[in-house]
Amino acid sequence: MNKNKDISKDIRISVYGQGKMGLPLAQVMAQYYKVIGVDVNKNLVENLNKGINPIKDEPGLSELLAQNLKSKNYEATTDFSYASKNSNIHIILVPTLIKENKPDLSIVRDVAKKIINGLKKNDIIITECTMPPGSTEMLIPVLEESGLKYLAYFGLAHCPERTMTGTAIRDITGQYPKIIGAGDERTLKIVKEIYEKINNKGTIVMSSIVAAEMVKVFEGCYRDVNIALANELSYVCEKYKVNSEEIFKAANSQPYCHIHNPGYVGGHCIPYYPWFVIDENTELMRTARKINENVINTLIMDVIEGLNECNVAIRDSNILILGLTFRGDVYEFEHTPAKPFIEKLKKFNPKIYAYDPLCKEDDYKKFGVKFKNDFKNIDCVVILADHKEFKNLDLNLKNIKVIVDSRGVLDKEKIKDYGIVYKRL
Ligand SMILES: NC(=O)c1ccc[n+]([C@@H]2O[C@H](COP(=O)([O-])OP(=O)(O)OC[C@H]3O[C@@H](n4cnc5c(N)ncnc54)[C@H](O)[C@@H]3O)[C@@H](O)[C@H]2O)c1
Numbered sequence: 001m002n003k004n005k006d007i008s009k010d011i012r013i014s015v016y017g018q019g020k021m022g023l024p025l026a027q028v029m030a031q032y033y034k035v036i037g038v039d040v041n042k043n044l045v046e047n048l049n050k051g052i053n054p055i056k057d058e059p060g061l062s063e064l065l066a067q068n069l070k071s072k073n074y075e076a077t078t079d080f081s082y083a084s085k086n087s088n089i090h091i092i093l094v095p096t097l098i099k100e101n102k103p104d105l106s107i108v109r110d111v112a113k114k115i116i117n118g119l120k121k122n123d124i125i126i127t128e129c130t131m132p133p134g135s136t137e138m139l140i141p142v143l144e145e146s147g148l149k150y151l152a153y154f155g156l157a158h159c160p161e162r163t164m165t166g167t168a169i170r171d172i173t174g175q176y177p178k179i180i181g182a183g184d185e186r187t188l189k190i191v192k193e194i195y196e197k198i199n200n201k202g203t204i205v206m207s208s209i210v211a212a213e214m215v216k217v218f219e220g221c222y223r224d225v226n227i228a229l230a231n232e233l234s235y236v237c238e239k240y241k242v243n244s245e246e247i248f249k250a251a252n253s254q255p256y257c258h259i260h261n262p263g264y265v266g267g268h269c270i271p272y273y274p275w276f277v278i279d280e281n282t283e284l285m286r287t288a289r290k291i292n293e294n295v296i297n298t299l300i301m302d303v304i305e306g307l308n309e310c311n312v313a314i315r316d317s318n319i320l321i322l323g324l325t326f327r328g329d330v331y332e333f334e335h336t337p338a339k340p341f342i343e344k345l346k347k348f349n350p351k352i353y354a355y356d357p358l359c360k361e362d363d364y365k366k367f368g369v370k371f372k373n374d375f376k377n378i379d380c381v382v383i384l385a386d387h388k389e390f391k392n393l394d395l396n397l398k399n400i401k402v403i404v405d406s407r408g409v410l411d412k413e414k415i416k417d418y419g420i421v422y423k424r425l
Contacts, residue, residue, distance in 0.1 A: 014038055014087035016111045017094035020055055021161045024168035027064035028198050030074040036083040037076040048076035057330050060169045084118025093128040098272045103132045112139045116146035124155040124187050132276035133213045155187030158209045160216030165330050174200035181212025220273030221285055228288035230262040231295060262425055264295040264337040266326035271335045296340045299406055302423040303380055306402030309421050312379050314348045320378040321354040323385025324367055331358045337384050342367050357389050375400055383409050
């Protein structure tokens, strides 16, 4: 590669994938550079060019989009060749999936294949999507189909996205440093310059691309295993009939103890990443996955036992689920507990209703449940997502017999006053 050619004076960026991560990143970058947002979703691209922000739960995103369209620093397109030809930094931020517990990087490879139509000497390709260790470099043969040789003509880096919906702009601009791993010095210098410009916490330079990939995957594995431990310790607390919250809080007052909150692990990230590294020698992570998926069975048992305590058979009961999204105040259904929970609950034939302040009519249909936003005739309420609205529920209704609170949203003491059986995961 031409070491003397300094593209840092002429940085033009394409961000491939304008979803919950790609769009905020593109908007932050467009405050400093010319940015093209690329996506296969034609409707999304048309809306973005009209200034319509699809991610309403991302604070500040609508304003940035409006500013960047006005300054002409941002445009969206479905034309990959146009984007690739008109940029020299190519950031891939599309879904990396798991199929039958194995990574599926077909979308990333598809984007790489399209980038080669416009790949030029001195261009840099960055993967920001979460990648199994070693997989960014597996794109090299695909990119070399352009006829350009890796390192001699183009550079490669991995800079994992470490944020989540609702705090993406805050995190991208400086909640914690950006991890970067590059294949050569020139690429590292340019990539470092870009991320240091947008992130006021700077960068952590890793020794290799693989090392950078591991950082993000390990963050997810750490969370998953520790939540599994919290779930198991909660089970121990239940056996001894003590309040796990009280024990965890006291234990965590010691600086080496960080017991997490128990619960189901949902979303795009944590339930998937361990599968990027699990093999026959990683028993702990495999077991943690099993424990965390099993939370659904515990919740079902809580419903059955709670109703039994009130002499109500589950098949004769009316159950209201509060929250269908995977977490509070975010409109996202990826790996949501609501899906397996409802599927399992249906086997017992109760009448199932649901309410989620973020959901539309069609969403209830997808889950096969009826919309209901009151507690009339409801025997059991199950809280699955910690939407703010649920904190102040008016439970002053005589008919509710059981509440299963999987997120610890409600005040246990207050509920006792209503004579309701309260089960907290
Ligand atoms: N969502 C999160 O909280 C989060 C956090 C950190 C990292 N990540 C990682 O970021 C990556 C992207 O996640 P996301 O949440 O933005 O996903 P998303 O589903 O919100 O968005 C993905 C976008 O990619 C587009 N797309 C699909 N196929 C494409 C293709 N072939 N070419 C171009 N665009 C295509 C889709 O239309 C969509 O707009 C994943 O690897 C994920 O693991 C996500």
